[in-house]
Amino acid sequence: MHPATRLAITAVSGRMGRALIQAVVARDDLQLTAAIGRSGAEYLGQDAGQLAGVQTLGVPVTADLTAVLNQVDVVIEFGPVAAALAHVKTCLQHKTPMVIGTTGFSPEQQDTLKAASQHIPLLLAPNMSVGINVLLAFLPAITRALGEGYDAEIVEAHHRHKVDAPSGTALALGRAVARGRDVALEEVACMDRNAISGPRQDGSIGFATLRGADVVGEHKVWLAGAGERLELTHRAASRLNFAEGALRAAQWLSQQAPGFYDMQDVLGLKQGAVLPFSD
Numbered sequence: 360m361h362p363a364t365r366l367a368i369t370a371v372s373g374r375m376g377r378a379l380i381q382a383v384v385a386r387d388d389l390q391l392t393a394a395i396g397r398s399g400a401e402y403l404g405q406d407a408g409q410l411a412g413v414q415t416l417g418v419p420v421t422a423d424l425t426a427v428l429n430q431v432d433v434v435i436e437f438g439p440v441a442a443a444l445a446h447v448k449t450c451l452q453h454k455t456p457m458v459i460g461t462t463g464f465s466p467e468q469q470d471t472l473k474a475a476s477q478h479i480p481l482l483l484a485p486n487m488s489v490g491i492n493v494l495l496a497f498l499p500a501i502t503r504a505l506g507e508g509y510d511a512e513i514v515e516a517h518h519r520h521k522v523d524a525p526s527g528t529a530l531a532l533g534r535a536v537a538r539g540r541d542v543a544l545e546e547v548a549c550m551d552r553n554a555i556s557g558p559r560q561d562g563s564i565g566f567a568t569l570r571g572a573d574v575v576g577e578h579k580v581w582l583a584g585a586g587e588r589l590e591l592t593h594r595a596a597s598r599l600n601f602a603e604g605a606l607r608a609a610q611w612l613s614q615q616a617p618g619f620y621d622m623q624d625v626l627g628l629k630q631g632a633v634l635p636f637s638d
């Protein structure tokens with residue numbers, strides 16, 4: 360049997376950090392060897408398992424990623440953008456692969472991640488669930504098959520604490536629709552409608568954002584044609600499927616050469632094998 364892949368999880372006090380620790384304790388092939396928290400936080404030194412509400416794991420939370428990387432095969436990052444970028448720098452110095460689930464990176468920050476991936480395996484995915492990634496794989500083909508005359512709108516709903524909008528997943532869904540139409544999302548995205556904003560522009564892709572209470576994450580792609588509407592909806596009922604996806608990604612990434620990857624690489628959805636006319 361192979362030795363377990365050793366993981367560092369960052370932002371362990373967060374909603375995703377805790378879900379990741381809960382998920383990792385159920386896996387024999389993965390081992391949590393480092394838990395990273397915010398510098399100055401009151402929980403530094405506390406056991407990561409206790410922080411996540413599972414059994415004691417003997418892994419104290421530290422703010423110092425550099426000090427623990429010699430015991431780590433892959434870092435899983437779901438922290439804020441600035442912290443994630445700082446951790447990328449550290450992982451580059453130590454040549455440690457990274458799975459990044461953080462959303463809200465600017466195009467320039469995404470370029471920084473791509474540059475880093477020339478030296479380390481780096482996987483960036485705004486949504487680690489199987490369902491959303493299957494939808495992302497099929498959406499260009501669905502949009503292409505529908506042809507002209509269908510208005511695309513993307514609606515997302517999340518909990519009241521989410522800081523970025525539209526969600527990273529909504530943007531990825533928009534990009535998949537745009538790809539099916541051979542256009543760049545940036546040229547057709549419509550992010551704000553208010554006052555007298557005029558009739559809908561042909562070919563535009565609209566985004567609408569809802570925020571409330573404890574909604575884990577919901578996404579709907581609306582493709583509205585004359586006299587009919589196709590609605591493709593994904594609802595996450597728990598963060599565990601994001602966490603399990605991230606663990607699957609980490610195990611996969613530990614075997615890869617430096618490069619820029621996403622969840623569709625992990626799930627084998629990139630070969631154009633899903634549909635005869637897929638992307």
Ligand SMILES: NC(=O)C1=CN([C@@H]2O[C@H](COP(=O)(O)OP(=O)(O)OC[C@H]3O[C@@H](n4cnc5c(N)ncnc54)[C@H](OP(=O)(O)O)[C@@H]3O)[C@@H](O)[C@H]2O)C=CC1
Binds near residue numbers: 376438488
């Ligand atoms: N790709 C995917 O499948 C998914 C992606 N996400 C994304 O993951 C990210 C995190 O989401 P979520 O877990 O809900 O966020 P939370 O708000 O629950 O957690 C934020 C975490 O970041 C830490 N943090 C805050 N400030 C700093 C800092 N300056 N330095 C280091 N750490 C800091 C917090 O620590 P403290 O508690 O000490 O403040 C906390 O651990 C978001 O970008 C979200 O969009 C979420 C779900 C799924």
Ligand SMILES: O=C(O)C1=N[C@H](C(=O)O)C[C@H](O)C1
Binds near residue numbers: 518521525526529575
């Ligand atoms: O912040 C969240 O919670 C989520 N963020 C991701 C996103 O921005 O798409 C994924 C998921 O929907 C939960």
